[in-house]
Amino acid sequence: MNEPTDQGRFGKYGGMFVPETLIPACEELETAFRKAWGSPDFRKELDDLLRDYAGRPSPLTKCERLSEELGFQVVLKREDLNHTGSHKINNVLGQALLAKRMGKTRLVAETGAGQHGVATATAAALFGMECVVYMGEVDIERQALNVFRMHLLGADVRSAVSGSRTLKDAINEAMRDWVATVEDSHYCLGSVMGPHPYPWMVREFHRVIGNEAHRQCLDVLGKIPDVVTACVGGGSNAIGIFSGFIDTEAELVGVEPAGGAAIERGIPGVVHGSLSYLLQDEWGQVLEAESISAGLDYPGIGPEHAYLADTGRARYEKVADSEVVEAFQLLSRTEGIIPALEPAHALAWMSRDREFLSGKTVLLNLSGRGDKDAMQMMEVLG
Amino acid sequence: MSSRHEGIEVALTAKMQQGGKCLVPYITGGFDGYLEAISAAADAGADAIEIGIPFSDPVMDGPTIQMANDVVLSKGITPAQILQDIASLDVDIPLAVMTYYNVVYRYGLERFASSLKEVAISGAILPDLPLREAKPWIDATEKNSIETILLAAPTTTDRQLPEICENSSGFVYAVGLLGITGAREELASSAQVIAKRCKEITNKPVLVGVGIGNPRQAQEIAEIADGCIVGSAIVQKLLDGGGPESVGKFVSEFRTALDAI
Numbered sequence: 001m002n003e004p005t006d007q008g009r010f011g012k013y014g015g016m017f018v019p020e021t022l023i024p025a026c027e028e029l030e031t032a033f034r035k036a037w038g039s040p041d042f043r044k045e046l047d048d049l050l051r052d053y054a055g056r057p058s059p060l061t062k063c064e065r066l067s068e069e070l071g072f073q074v075v076l077k078r079e080d081l082n083h084t085g086s087h088k089i090n091n092v093l094g095q096a097l098l099a100k101r102m103g104k105t106r107l108v109a110e111t112g113a114g115q116h117g118v119a120t121a122t123a124a125a126l127f128g129m130e131c132v133v134y135m136g137e138v139d140i141e142r143q144a145l146n147v148f149r150m151h152l153l154g155a156d157v158r159s160a161v162s163g164s165r166t167l168k169d170a171i172n173e174a175m176r177d178w179v180a181t182v183e184d185s186h187y188c189l190g191s192v193m194g195p196h197p198y199p200w201m202v203r204e205f206h207r208v209i210g211n212e213a214h215r216q217c218l219d220v221l222g223k224i225p226d227v228v229t230a231c232v233g234g235g236s237n238a239i240g241i242f243s244g245f246i247d248t249e250a251e252l253v254g255v256e257p258a259g260g261a262a263i264e265r266g267i268p269g270v271v272h273g274s275l276s277y278l279l280q281d282e283w284g285q286v287l288e289a290e291s292i293s294a295g296l297d298y299p300g301i302g303p304e305h306a307y308l309a310d311t312g313r314a315r316y317e318k319v320a321d322s323e324v325v326e327a328f329q330l331l332s333r334t335e336g337i338i339p340a341l342e343p344a345h346a347l348a349w350m351s352r353d354r355e356f357l358s359g360k361t362v363l364l365n366l367s368g369r370g371d372k373d374a375m376q377m378m379e380v381l382g
Numbered sequence: 383m384s385s386r387h388e389g390i391e392v393a394l395t396a397k398m399q400q401g402g403k404c405l406v407p408y409i410t411g412g413f414d415g416y417l418e419a420i421s422a423a424a425d426a427g428a429d430a431i432e433i434g435i436p437f438s439d440p441v442m443d444g445p446t447i448q449m450a451n452d453v454v455l456s457k458g459i460t461p462a463q464i465l466q467d468i469a470s471l472d473v474d475i476p477l478a479v480m481t482y483y484n485v486v487y488r489y490g491l492e493r494f495a496s497s498l499k500e501v502a503i504s505g506a507i508l509p510d511l512p513l514r515e516a517k518p519w520i521d522a523t524e525k526n527s528i529e530t531i532l533l534a535a536p537t538t539t540d541r542q543l544p545e546i547c548e549n550s551s552g553f554v555y556a557v558g559l560l561g562i563t564g565a566r567e568e569l570a571s572s573a574q575v576i577a578k579r580c581k582e583i584t585n586k587p588v589l590v591g592v593g594i595g596n597p598r599q600a601q602e603i604a605e606i607a608d609g610c611i612v613g614s615a616i617v618q619k620l621l622d623g624g625g626p627e628s629v630g631k632f633v634s635e636f637r638t639a640l641d642a643i
Contacts, residue, residue, distance in 0.1 A: 007514075017483055019442045020512045020546070021535035021557060162448055163438065175441045180561035182537060270484045270510070271439050283460045284488030285438040 001203065001243050001304075008196020008274075011310060013303035016195040017270045018175070025182045030197040032102050037204060042097065049093050050208065053126070054083045056090075058209075060216035065334040070354050073361040075221065076337070077213045077241060079368065086340065086368030087209060087237045088119035092188060094205035096123035099186035106130040106185040110174040112139055112167035112233065113295030113342065114146025115368055116190030121155035123188075131155040134173040136166035139294045146372050164288035166297045167233075171272050191234025192302035195273030199303050203239045210244020213363060221361060229253040230365035231345040232316065233260070233296035235305045237367035242314060250363075252314035254305060255346040257324070260289030262301035263309045263316035269300075276303040292321040292380075293341035295368075323348035325380055328370065340368035341376075389504045390430050390476045390529050390552035394587040394608065397429050403640040404553070404589055404609025405600070407616050407633050408432040408480065410447065411464040412454035415626050417471055422630030423616075424473040427637035432507060432611060433468065435461045435481035442482075442509035444564030446614040450621055461485055462497075469501035478505035478531060478552065483519075486511075491522035498528050505529035505552040513546050520549065531555050534580055536572040547584035556580050556607065558593040565595025565615045569602050577607035597639035604640055612636060 008014045008030075016026055036042040050056040058081050063074040079087035099107060107124050109131070111117030117133040124131030133150055137159045140147055150157050163169040171194075178187040192199045192206075217225055228245045230238035232254035242252050256262065266277030271286050279287040279299035289299040308314035319327075324341060327348035332338045339347065343366045350362055370377075385393050394404045407423045409416050411433045420431055436451035436459075443451070461481070468477065479498065486494045486508060498506065506528055511519060513532055520530050529552035534543055536557065547554050558573035559566070573590050580588040590603045591611030600610045612633075619628040 015515055016512065017510050017515055018512065019509050019535070019557075020533040021537050021560065023512045023514065023535075023542070024537045024539055162452070168439065172439050172441050176444070176562045179442070182560065267488075270482075270487055272441075273510075275487075278484075280484070280488065282488070283462070284484040284486075285455065286484070 001246050004196060004200050010304045010307035013276050013306040014196055014199055014274050016273065017275065018195045018273045019179060021179050022182060026195050026197065033098060033197055033201045036098050036101060046094055046097055049097070050090065054089045054093060055081065056208065057212045058082055060213060060220050062220065063335050066331065069334055070351060072354065072357045072359060074350070075217070075225065075361070075363050076366045077209060077363060078366055079209060079237065080339065080366050084119045084122050085371065086115040086119070087206060087240060088116045088190060089122070090208055090240070091190065091202050091205040091236060092116070092119040092123045095186065095188045096127050096129065099188070100127055102186065104184060104186040106132070106181065107188045108132050108174050108177050108181065108185050109188045109190060110134050110167065110170035111190065112170065112297055113293065114139070114143040114150070114372060115295060117155070117157070118146050118149050118153070120188045121150045121153035124155065125153045132177065133157050134160050134170040134177070136160045136164070136170050138165045139167065142376055143294055143372060145375065166294065168286065168299060175272070191236040192239045192304060193234040193272060193274060193300060199274065202236055203243060203304065206236055206240025207243045209237065209240035209365065210242060213241055214244040217363060224248045224250050225363040226360035227251045227253060227357065227362045229255060229346045229350065229362060231296060231342045231367065232256050232301060232305060233298045233342065235302040237365050239302065239304060241365040246313065252308070253349070254314055254316045255349045256316055256318045257291035257293065257296045257345060258318045258320045259291045260296055260298055261318040262299065263305070264318055266301070271300055274303045276306040277301050292324055293345070295342040296345065317349045319345050319348040319352065323352060327351055328377060337366070338370035339366055340370050341373045343367045386474055386476055386502055388476065390478060391586065393476050394429060394553055398587060398608050403604040403643055404429045404587055405636050405640055406430045406432055406589060406609065406611045408434060408611060408613030409629070410434040410436065410450040410454060410617050410620065412436060412459035413450050413620055415620065417467055418626035419620060419629040420471060421473055422626040423633045424475050426630045426633035428475060428633055429609070430476045430478060432478050432480050435464055435479050435485055437482040437485050440482060442562055444562040444614060446618050446621065447563050450617045461489065465497055465501050468503060476504040478507055479503055480507040483508050483511040486519065491519055495523045495526045495528050499526035505531050507531045507555060509533060513549055516549070533557050534576060536560055536576050543579060544583050547580060547586060550586065553587035553589050554580050554584060555611065556588055556590045558590045558603070561592065563592050563614050566593045569593065569599040573603050574606050577603060581606065597635045600636050601639045601643060604643055609640065
């Protein structure tokens with residue numbers, strides 16, 4: 001995967017559509033990231049943290065019983081086993097380390113399901129930084145456990161009460177905070193979206209997923225998988241694993257919730273700093289996504305995914321909430337792994353398209369564990 | 383030709399040449415009574431008026447303007463309806479719209495520019511379209527001579543500020559503080575600093591907005607700047623149910639304060 005253009009574009013997507021107040025901060029961040037990413041010192045410090053604190057590399061697990069049930073070979077990249085329970089920690093440790101180098105003392109973040117918020121609060125605690133996390137009022141209710149975890153970690157969790165009161169509105173609030181605090185705060189954005197350099201920087205911080213998985217597939221399977229799949233909200237875990245296979249023959253499949261299928265139902269538009277596919281009405285008002293999973297409840301998608309979709313290098317499927325609930329139970333029952341609802345989307349697609357996948361080897365990025373969803377699923381499953 | 387058609391920069395420059403200070407109120411388009419409020423503001427001595435076209439995700443706006451936005455959006459009022467309303471509006475001062483880039487992008491850049499021209503709106507303020515992304519829009523406005531008012535922020539570097547001032551037309555919108563729209567108790571010291579920085583490098587009108595909520599603050603900033611934009615404090619009058627009269631009365635207080643300089 002290449003760097004975006006000087007204008008921060010992947011094809012025509014991306015850019016830096018933020019108030020002039022934030023332009024110097026975004027440009028400064030781009031310069032700082034470029035320098036850090038090329039610095040052996042920074043890379044070593046981050047690698048050490050990923051190994052000693054986050055527990056990388058995450059394992060690759062061959063699924064005997066699930067493979068038997070589905071009729072094709074499934075391997076899981078176990079991002080659920082990272083510290084804090086999801087892939088989000090990769091990006092957050094990178095950004096927090098960078099923020100520290102830039103002399104910032106405060107981290108601002110948005111969160112949907114709470115995984116990115118927990119990861120940011122964790123990094124803030126580790127580095128002794130102040131942390132404010134914006135979360136939609138609706139999500140605060142459905143993800144009470146993660147709210148409690150963030151409080152334990154010393155973060156100030158603030159409720160976003162405007163609009164749909166979910167992830168989209170939490171991002172608006174985080175950006176408004178950053179506009180006012182840009183001198184001492186770093187906006188620790190949680191996905192491959194937002195203004196340049198975020199889509200590129202966050203991808204680079206998650207590239208470790210794909211790099212490890214590529215190596216592990218060669219070790220464990222003796223080959224590259226036929227299909228690599230991941231769920232997509234903003235799309236950070238998907239970009240992370242795709243990046244390790246973009247130059248291979250593997251088919252890349254992103255899976256969106258039916259109620260937030262930006263690639264299929266979206267139209268190019270600008271929100272939260274970049275141009276990408278976006279669910280919007282005919283006047284450009286952003287529509288509310290609807291999903292059982294708070295982490296995928298987002299009407300847009302990262303600009304590089306829009307580019308991968310247009311060029312045909314990746315394709316994007318969508319699944320219904322009911323299929324996700326089944327997949328959630330399927331993995332729990334067959335492999336003893338309770339997945340987060342987000343990666344259960346990718347599994348739901350695999351389960352539905354099992355005929356197409358028959359005889360193939362599929363690598364699924366299991367981006368998070370399901371503990372956070374247990375309460376919600378208790379209600380759903382009665 | 384009425385001054386509504388001369389454009390914002392011509393009108394504001396004329397005001398400056400007469401030794402006056404410029405007053406630009408902001409009113410949320412589509413809000414109950416907004417057309418009467420615009421007329422009342424014009425009658426009360428506004429030099430130009432900024433009309434907000436509500437957007438679902440206004441990242442530069444604080445709670446007051448967000449709330450007015452939500453009221454309008456929940457009624458299903460569209461940008462086209464607001465433009466249509468304005469076409470029949472009988473005011474004799476230039477008008478600008480303030481909205482977010484996706485509204486324009488979805489409309490089509492050329493189409494939006496020509497729609498503004500058709501209803502005699504002179505300018506546009508797009509707070510999430512910074513100079514580095516503005517070229518396609520500015521190119522699209524040329525045929526219709528729509529003025530694009532660019533924002534200069536307290537964080538804008540000395541390298542970028544001259545480019546912003548040079549490419550801005552209508553006036554330079556100096557953002558008075560680090561933050562989003564909304565009235566504040568005191569005028570931020572950053573307001574004077576950014577106004578001074580802009581005045582040093584441009585002959586275009588420099589108006590300060592964001593954080594100007596009362597006549598005293600307007601007077602204070604106009605000692606340095608060529609005038610100010612008053613948004614949230616006016617929209618709050620409408621939200622409080624004061625109607626167009628309260629807007630007219632409030633604007634005339636600002637007028638008096640600025641005329642006393």
